[in-house]
Amino acid sequence: MSQTLRHPEIVELARREGKVTVEGLARHFDVTLQTIRRDLAELAQTGQLERVHGGAVLPSGTSNIGYGERRRLQGDAKAAMARACAALIPHDAALFLAIGTSTEAVARELLRHRNLLVVTNNMNVANILVANPDCQIILAGGTIRRSDGGIVGTLAVQTIRQFKFDLAVIGCSGLDRDGDLLDFDLQEVGVNQAILAQSRQRILVADHSKFQRTAPVRLGSLSDLDVFVTDRALPPDLDRRCRDWGTRLVVTGPQDGEAEPD
Template identity: 30%
Template sequence: MNAQERKDYILDILKKNHSVKILKLSKELRVTRETIRKDLYELEKEGLIKKIHGGAVLDSSNQETDYERRKGEYQEEKTAIAKQAAKHIEEGDTIYLDYGTTTLALAKEIMNFKNITVITNTIPIINLLLHSEDINLLIPGGMLRKNEDSLYGPFASNNLQNIFVDIGFFGCGGIDDEVGITNHHMGETMISKEMIHHSQTSIILADHSKFGSIAFNRTAMFDEIDIIITDEDLSSETYEKISQKGVEIYCADDE
């Protein structure tokens, strides 16, 4: 296999799995790790990937799909995750709903909850909860990211500096047992990081497709979060690996 064939192979793997490890590629392609590093370097120069410690991920501009498209993906799984997540919310709670389509699914589950306060910077969640009479809605504001219908940036960060919540619910772009929780957009990730540390309980909402993937930048390590809620299609092997990090995992079914 020549260099171009190797690079095509690497890109095919990335499109399927979103991340690759140098050591694994070296074994699969029967070449040295240095050869793989050179291939990754060239792919990064072409703007196709981003190198990370020990491997690579697709360039974020190539990897991420827009919000409207993602809403239609894994709908049953997201609904099951949302129903499980809603069980953690009690009357009188103040909660933070982070960016993402799974947090939107959770917002749909809590529309009729009474006496809760919701803090969010996601426009579809704001629109959904706007007329819920028994929900107090706090919108920190910020710069509008149009393709994601989200608000982020220094203005949002400043307004959240002194805000603390009972539970924070967070989406993600990937969960890897070595790298941790990652996401696509650096500006949104900065807000997520801040609110993880401002939440008494931090809960990650992620369907099974997010596991084994690494997005552009890290949101949190496992010791910074409390719970991960996913769907029943998570493999037992992955469940065991993540559980060993000290995180409680709920696998919601879609019944």
Template identity: 35%
Template structure:
């Protein structure tokens, strides 16, 4: 990868994450921090990025627009995937729901079920289900993350390990057909692994944009996934998955 390609990838990553540490960028691209700082200097001079808190962020003028764009960009697709999953969850079962905005949409789609027991560390999930008294919600303790509205840490992994649920539903930061599921935060990876280990049916929900090996925290290989809900499945990735994975293509809303 040459410097221009690397800088373009850095810019795309910052647009997704809002703020990225220099050390993480260097680790991701396998170069020195000095090389990354030279890349950042060039992009800051062009007004594409700004240095902030030991890393790099979007310019102030672009931050709000970027957040709104990211929220809207795949929202319809994610809602469709969430409804696909909800339609496959029967009444009266137990469900583990993990971290992420996509999992929150799954909870919103499940809110019309008459009877469920839900285990979660995600307070956006509890909020989505709060209006239905027929759904029992059990919430983990742990370290609260203000920006994510959830809790993480050993209390969460212990919590999910104390139960065996019928369905465990997770999302993921990135996917690679050889490595499997990956995340940017080791604490999120640990939550997903705990759910995968302690459920009978393991359901993954992730759209096609996740097919890029950019994260460095491994969650699990695809052999630990029973059903994979996505919008569209590229042929190259389809052939790389184990035959045991049931792929459900949900498409996108009109």
């Protein structure tokens, strides 16, 4: 495959996986390590990727990728995480589902839950849950972001503060190596912080690509959460921190020492 054809595919792999490695790409394209290093250097020079030890990641930035594209990324992983998260949510519960494609996947897994009260600032979540006749849905007020159907702002925070939730399910745009949760929108972060403050149990659902992504606004820390549902094992140092903090890990994909499926 020519360089011209490899470059777009390398960027797409980075979008799907969060990170690409020199060795993995060399096997994928059946070319030498030196060839891949040149490819990554050129992609970094044009700003399409950012070089890291052993490979490359999507470049850091101050704006998220498009919502439609995020919906397509990690589809199988999100479905598995959503099933695991829904298994933690009992019938007869009051919960908050926040903005994000992962929380939309959780909503789809709640269509057979009974006697739910769901408050959300995600119009997509509300539309999904309409199909469950045994679910009362309350949509937070506020400003609608046309890009993703999210509702943010002071009115949304005021709505949230009227409730005390049994559980809250949130997502994030990035996860720093020290366990900080990161996002792009300061208003959305303010809403999520209010959600966490009003919830008895707090659940984060985020796939492994978030381990490699960064964003400029700090939402909180894994230490603030009760459960973290993800699709791959965390780096060892972060895994140890979660155990010290008492944050339960639910990993739906390969564990340490397990082979990934073909």
